[in-house]
Amino acid sequence: MRETDFVSGFARGLKVIEAFGEKTPRLAIADVSKATGLDRATARRCLLTLAELGYADYDGKFFSLTPKILRLGHAYLSATPLPQVVQPYLDRLAEEVHQSASASVLDGTEVVYIARASQKRVMSINLMPGSRLPAYCASMGRVLLAALPENEARQLLEKTSLAAFTPRTKTEPNELLEELSKVRQQGFAIIDQELELGLCSIAVPLKNDRGITVAALNIGASAASISADQMAHKFLEPLQAVANALRPLLR
Amino acid sequence: MRETDFVSGFARGLKVIEAFGEKTPRLAIADVSKATGLDRATARRCLLTLAELGYADYDGKFFSLTPKILRLGHAYLSATPLPQVVQPYLDRLAEEVHQSASASVLDGTEVVYIARASQKRVMSINLMPGSRLPAYCASMGRVLLAALPENEARQLLEKTSLAAFTPRTKTEPNELLEELSKVRQQGFAIIDQELELGLCSIAVPLKNDRGITVAALNIGASAASISADQMAHKFLEPLQAVANALRPLLR
CATH class of the missing domain: 3.30.450.40 (GAF domain)
Incomplete structure (x- = not known):
């Protein structure tokens, strides 16, 4: 695979989704940055993108996933x-x-x-x-x-x-x-x-x-x-x- | 939200995941391009990124999702x-x-x-x-x-x-x-x-x-x-x- 074939923004975004879990249902930008190793600006952009697309809720401080995110995993189970x-x-x-x-x-x-x-x-x-x-x-x-x-x-x-x-x-x-x-x-x-x-x-x-x-x-x-x-x-x-x-x- | 806060590569990638479904478990690049409205080069890069990260299998022609993709939806259910x-x-x-x-x-x-x-x-x-x-x-x-x-x-x-x-x-x-x-x-x-x-x-x-x-x-x-x-x-x-x-x- 050539490096130019890799969509880094996509890979980073998937990492951000995986940062949410049983013990971490609500995450601030700093939490996601720490959990993923991404810098804060990148973590913030990924989180805002998730919120903009309806995959996450944002209360001004914390992000949490919405049921829309289930579409991603369910694609495997139904497909x-x-x-x-x-x-x-x-x-x-x-x-x-x-x-x-x-x-x-x-x-x-x-x-x-x-x-x-x-x-x-x-x-x-x-x-x-x-x-x-x-x-x-x-x-x-x-x-x-x-x-x-x-x-x-x-x-x-x-x-x-x-x-x-x-x-x-x-x-x-x-x-x-x-x-x-x-x-x-x-x-x-x-x-x-x-x-x-x-x-x-x-x-x-x-x-x-x-x-x-x-x-x-x-x-x-x-x-x-x-x-x-x-x-x-x-x-x-x-x-x-x-x-x-x-x-x-x-x- | 400012436009610069939106990670387009991430948004496109999520669209690609959602293109897989019950009736479309195996997709070629052209299929994904058609289903998502993304051009073929973009669809291809997103698919190769999924494969590189282990979220998809690729047999040289068709892509299919792997169980790793379940991590994304399960993040919501467990979180x-x-x-x-x-x-x-x-x-x-x-x-x-x-x-x-x-x-x-x-x-x-x-x-x-x-x-x-x-x-x-x-x-x-x-x-x-x-x-x-x-x-x-x-x-x-x-x-x-x-x-x-x-x-x-x-x-x-x-x-x-x-x-x-x-x-x-x-x-x-x-x-x-x-x-x-x-x-x-x-x-x-x-x-x-x-x-x-x-x-x-x-x-x-x-x-x-x-x-x-x-x-x-x-x-x-x-x-x-x-x-x-x-x-x-x-x-x-x-x-x-x-x-x-x-x-x-x-x-």
């Missing part, structure tokens, strides 16, 4: 066949097993939810399409990392800050790589309260008609209602049935 | 208190009435879903946070339009292309304004298969602690299982209970 194809299968699966079922893909070191059918809430956070979790300690993340060549998976783990969310979280790169090799062999991953105490989940790869892993599917359940050991016994078959049914539909 | 506050209430409501429950806000002539708890699927399309429906023929849209000053509602209806999705869709501006005045008086809106045959829904306004309507809540049900007349009898009370419980939490 990509995968979430559309998977959703009805997840709906039926969740109803059948009385647990939440989800599908996600890998984006860098995180899994991104692309579809979800929720039943009773087990997790403290509300997951929806667009939600992200660190790949190394999520069942779908383990499945997606296991689908990569081992050196790629190792590189991603090296880039990840491996925090212990619970006393059970595996955070040693070598232990995680061993875990991935186990997942590769057995064809599924089980997480026993590594992300949140009280939460277990099981994931399988979703492969396309050429056998390439394009996403992961999972079922999450409360550790109080089912032990991690029982997860495979109870949920592996229905998960694999969905993966098998979807496989010929994914090109 | 805005409303969806976070409303979601657990919708979850409980949906479970209680065994129907899908949603919350939305107005964006121009459309309602945008900001939270949803889905039960059995009634609608043919899959609704999720970020999904949009035309306001004039959706129950939450009627409630949100009714909350506007009448001349503003009239102006929005004038800007809307009033299509008949079913033989029951109301498309006459004056009939719609009368409907809005009825909704204003009774405090709720019922849609009887105007958006899709087989689908009924009922919506109420969600007001903040100062009495200002900040969103709408609804319950959708299959017309085969319940008539429009019974909707209020069955669902109005639980909907209003949620709106009342949320009111003091919304500042």
